[in-house]
Amino acid sequence: xxxxxxxxxxxxxxxxxxxxxxxxxxxxxxxxxxxxxxxxxxxxxxxxxxxxxxxxxxxxxxxxxxxxxxxxxxxxxxxxxxxxxxxxxxxxxxxx
Amino acid sequence: xxxxxxxxxxxxxxxxxxxxxxxxxxxxxxxxxxxxxxxxxxxxxxxxxxxxxxxxxxxxxxxxxxxxxxxxxxxxxxxxxxxxxxxxxxxxxxxxxxxxxxxxxxxxxxxxxxxxxxxxxxxxxxxxxxxxxxxxxxxxxxxxxxxxxxxxxxxxxxxxxxxxxxxxxxxxxxxxxxxxxxxxxxxxxxxxxxxxxxxxxxxxx
Numbered sequence: 178x179x180x181x182x183x184x185x186x187x188x189x190x191x192x193x194x195x196x197x198x199x200x201x202x203x204x205x206x207x208x209x210x211x212x213x214x215x216x217x218x219x220x221x222x223x224x225x226x227x228x229x230x231x232x233x234x235x236x237x238x239x240x241x242x243x244x245x246x247x248x249x250x251x252x253x254x255x256x257x258x259x260x261x262x263x264x265x266x267x268x269x270x271x272x273x
Numbered sequence: 274x275x276x277x278x279x280x281x282x283x284x285x286x287x288x289x290x291x292x293x294x295x296x297x298x299x300x301x302x303x304x305x306x307x308x309x310x311x312x313x314x315x316x317x318x319x320x321x322x323x324x325x326x327x328x329x330x331x332x333x334x335x336x337x338x339x340x341x342x343x344x345x346x347x348x349x350x351x352x353x354x355x356x357x358x359x360x361x362x363x364x365x366x367x368x369x370x371x372x373x374x375x376x377x378x379x380x381x382x383x384x385x386x387x388x389x390x391x392x393x394x395x396x397x398x399x400x401x402x403x404x405x406x407x408x409x410x411x412x413x414x415x416x417x418x419x420x421x422x423x424x425x426x427x428x429x430x431x432x433x434x435x436x437x438x439x440x441x442x443x444x445x446x447x448x449x450x451x452x453x454x455x456x457x458x459x460x461x462x463x464x465x466x467x468x469x470x471x472x473x474x475x476x477x478x
Binding site for chain 1: 339
């Protein structure tokens with residue numbers, strides 16, 4: 178029981194380097210996309226890329242992918258809560 | 274038997290402090306989330322003025338600081354791997370690199386803010402007062418959000434400095450590295466916030 182509990186996932190240095198390369202590539206794409214300027218879509222493009230990047234940081238750097246599932250559920254809950262707050266605020270602002 | 278129990282207790286302690294760290298991180302996310310909400314509402318209201326104000330920010334420094342934070346996030350993650358692999362020397366070096374990168378970020382921020390302040394663009398300055406309402410709000414949010422973020426960088430550097438000292442004197446080791454792990458989590462949070470600050474302030478023009 179104790180033995181099973183103490184087994185921890187150790188991410189390799191190479192694994193972290195791969196994640197960094199993906200993050201840097203996404204940053205480059207995001208800067209280039211801002212240059213091209215998709216007009217009304219540019220906010221959406223930038224936010225989608227930022228969400229993918231934060232997903233990578235949360236899953237790999239912050240170990241959510243390998244840790245106890247409780248942390249993952251809590252994190253998802255917080256993001257849902259924030260989405261609800263944003264949704265309600267904009268319903269109020271746009272339709273009052 | 275008694276040693277087994279002792280180990281179990283220590284482990285539970287680690288789980289509890291990590292859980293506490295995560296709950297703290299969630300409160301931080303909601304703190305910045307509230308600011309992003311303010312940004313979003315005013316951006317919709319003053320789209321053109323936000324557009325013009327954002328174009329005045331230095332995209333190069335913003336991009337450079339993004340790269341610096343992403344690399345530093347990797348090095349602190351690697352320091353946790355190193356301590357798990359009993360490589361004390363590498364763990365210390367990785368924390369040190371993270372601290373140097375964090376300091377570089379602050380130096381860049383100093384020059385970025387310094388240039389704006391030299392051009393009389395700072396909260397409560399006469400120039401800001403005479404700007405259009407939307408531009409004024411944009412720069413106020415820019416100073417407040419990047420300022421609060423920079424404060425988090427300084428706090429993160431303090432925690433990582435403590436972790437560095439404790440790795441060196443051996444109180445953080447392969448069997449017990451919660452402080453380093455939690456410090457790392459805090460540092461990733463700083464990175465996470467910047468991932469959203471950067472496109473919203475510097476890129477969307």
